[in-house]
Amino acid sequence: MNEAKSPLTTRRDFIKTTGKIATVSALAGVAIPHVHAAENNTIQIALIGCGGRGTGAAGNALSTKKGPVTLSTMVDVFEDRMNGSYDTLKKKFGDLVDVPKDKRFIGFDGYKQAMDSMKKGDVAIFTTPLAFRWVHFKYAIEKGLNVFMEKPVTADGPTSRRMLELSEQANAKNLKVGVGLMSRHARHLQELHKRVQDGEIGDVMLMRGYRCHGPVASAFSKRWPGKPTEPSELLWQIKRFHSFLWASGGCYSDFYIHHIDHLCWMKNSWPVKAQGMGGRHFRNSPDGEPWIDQNLDSYTVEYTFEDGAKFYMHGRCNVGAHSMYFSHAHGTKGMAICAKNGDYGGPSSIHKNQQPTRGSMTWQSKDYGAENDPYLNEWNDLMDAIRNDKPYNEVPFGVQASVVTSMGRMAAHTGQEITYDDMLNHTHEYAPGIDKWTMDSPPPVLSDADGKYPVPMPGLKKDREY
Numbered sequence: 001m002n003e004a005k006s007p008l009t010t011r012r013d014f015i016k017t018t019g020k021i022a023t024v025s026a027l028a029g030v031a032i033p034h035v036h037a038a039e040n041n042t043i044q045i046a047l048i049g050c051g052g053r054g055t056g057a058a059g060n061a062l063s064t065k066k067g068p069v070t071l072s073t074m075v076d077v078f079e080d081r082m083n084g085s086y087d088t089l090k091k092k093f094g095d096l097v098d099v100p101k102d103k104r105f106i107g108f109d110g111y112k113q114a115m116d117s118m119k120k121g122d123v124a125i126f127t128t129p130l131a132f133r134w135v136h137f138k139y140a141i142e143k144g145l146n147v148f149m150e151k152p153v154t155a156d157g158p159t160s161r162r163m164l165e166l167s168e169q170a171n172a173k174n175l176k177v178g179v180g181l182m183s184r185h186a187r188h189l190q191e192l193h194k195r196v197q198d199g200e201i202g203d204v205m206l207m208r209g210y211r212c213h214g215p216v217a218s219a220f221s222k223r224w225p226g227k228p229t230e231p232s233e234l235l236w237q238i239k240r241f242h243s244f245l246w247a248s249g250g251c252y253s254d255f256y257i258h259h260i261d262h263l264c265w266m267k268n269s270w271p272v273k274a275q276g277m278g279g280r281h282f283r284n285s286p287d288g289e290p291w292i293d294q295n296l297d298s299y300t301v302e303y304t305f306e307d308g309a310k311f312y313m314h315g316r317c318n319v320g321a322h323s324m325y326f327s328h329a330h331g332t333k334g335m336a337i338c339a340k341n342g343d344y345g346g347p348s349s350i351h352k353n354q355q356p357t358r359g360s361m362t363w364q365s366k367d368y369g370a371e372n373d374p375y376l377n378e379w380n381d382l383m384d385a386i387r388n389d390k391p392y393n394e395v396p397f398g399v400q401a402s403v404v405t406s407m408g409r410m411a412a413h414t415g416q417e418i419t420y421d422d423m424l425n426h427t428h429e430y431a432p433g434i435d436k437w438t439m440d441s442p443p444p445v446l447s448d449a450d451g452k453y454p455v456p457m458p459g460l461k462k463d464r465e466y
């Protein structure tokens, strides 16, 4: 399974290099150029991937109070997505959205045209499906641009290693890079993290994450409708990216990474291995048509840390099954509610025993007023780093969280125990050559005669997920 290891490809080496668990890169004292904001002090923003989150992230960027910001260029592969995003942002932010028609680009190479139109020190937002992250990041580094990229940042071994190398290049150019793991910017989780580090629940022995609800987003798909509705199979797969492991890491990576990231952050460590299981109970939609995507509909993964502590991640997308969406951490002296509701929702609390009741509560997070929204906090933190030249690179922990997520997914998909090093050093690249794609390129996974794509077969396919 392993190929030759580069100096940074074992978990141990990586943790040694980046600190116990990376938060921002440690660059203090290193002489590197200051890539400051443009001369007139206005930071221009490029939005690459104008969907739901991209529109939200651009809105957050324009809402920061750290100095003048304008949205100056937009890119998508679908004109209607871009127009919808532009109209929404223009209505809300008026003159802060300054994107004339010749600064709006459609197509796979639109990111180059957009970034070519920017100045060093501006910020590019990457909110396409994750498969394009390394392509866009590479070009942004060449252009001297700061970056905000959404999670997850990788779904396979080769691109994880590539992103780590690119992260070093971004450091060498003193670029500031944010990753959309917003739990880390939730003030209640930051306060809880400090209290857990201070020993308030003792040694962390067990953690539990639950994201169990009905089917959401594009995780389950019926067969590609073909022409004339959806002439390009590739673009249709991009539209339904949660259905395809190459595009998103599937529902496991896209949906569970927030709990996986913030629980490991509470433990201040990454797990060394995972084993897990899952299944697809319903292979047909309620109207009887077959589902053709690559996901399972339920997962339980057991992660193990170097000290033997365990973390169980439970995920399910089944109609009518019990809904649970929260995260807990248990220590030798008590327990903590981390996300009370959803990916990060507060209040967080600490309890003096293993029962999360009001009577056992010793601390509960407060209201943080203007800092209640972690999506805005992550932008204020990034802009503060850019304007005041503070070291800021979230890619190392963004990649680590993505690798840990992928190793759990791969463990369930193959039915094997997968170590962190197995995942990071795996040779299967899910979207090879993606940097050269055109609108006419074939998709990286093709369907069979029934319109179905290759699915995981735990115990039968052991070395690869499909």
Ligand SMILES: NC(=O)c1ccc[n+]([C@@H]2O[C@H](COP(=O)([O-])OP(=O)(O)OC[C@H]3O[C@@H](n4cnc5c(N)ncnc54)[C@H](O)[C@@H]3O)[C@@H](O)[C@H]2O)c1
Pocket: 048, 049, 050, 051, 052, 053, 054, 075, 076, 077, 078, 081, 082, 107, 108, 110, 127, 128, 129, 130, 132, 150, 151, 152, 180, 181, 182, 238, 239, 254
């Ligand atoms: N942090 C969070 O809480 C959070 C929430 C939602 C989504 N996300 C992440 O944001 C990303 C986008 O998710 P979304 O829900 O906005 O999806 P979306 O489908 O609404 O938006 C993605 C957009 O990117 C465009 N696109 C795809 N490939 C492109 C390319 N090569 N070049 C330019 N544009 C391209 C699509 O046409 C679409 O408009 C995902 O990685 C997702 O995991 C994060």
